[in-house]
Amino acid sequence: MTDVKELIIAIVQPLVEHPQDVKLTEHETERFMEFDLKVNPADIGRVIGKQGRIAQSIRTIVYSVKAPYAKRVRLNIVDA
Template identity: 65%
Template structure:
């Protein structure tokens, strides 16, 4: 399963600027981390009220069988904050 494609497929219908979606992957000692960046206008839509949408996205991404030996981690980046 391509985790990047999965994240993009989940997030694209939520945002008004799908062309601004950027997903970068990097490896840490414990995780295969994916950083999601969207247009500043769309950050609230991706995070959701009380972080519910972000948590739902993470639940789906973490539940999928990963091709990596490490656990997957999704970071939602915000221009005004480092991570949501």
Template identity: 60%
Template sequence: MIDFKALIKAIVEPLVSHPEAIDIDQTETDRFYEYHLTVDPADVGRVIGKQGHVAQAIRTVVYSSRVDGNKRVRLIINDGPAKTLE
């Protein structure tokens, strides 16, 4: 299977001002391999783009990659404040 973390990072890294703040977490459900992308709050707009066009282009590239089995890939861009566990 393709290394989706590396693929997402390769696409997003040139877009952001703070590449060190890129964080990609993977979770797996019954139907999906979910990748949660978190970037610096100042870079969220760059990753999403006007009317979501950049985010849609990123998803198009990621979703077009082949996955073994019946599961699909889902990219979730976290655009809210970072969650903290208390």
């Protein structure tokens, strides 16, 4: 479980100007293990990218990792 969390943080921190503000919480739903990513409001555009391309790339990498649990992984980018 922590491997996926560490992977997300390792991908996102170099992209943002305020890496200390990167927060990642996890919770489990019936079908998914969900990770909620919060970044500094000034960095939200850097994480999402033009037309959502960076966010989609991050999700592609995270979803392709073999998770140690039976549920699928979902990454939500939370806009404060």
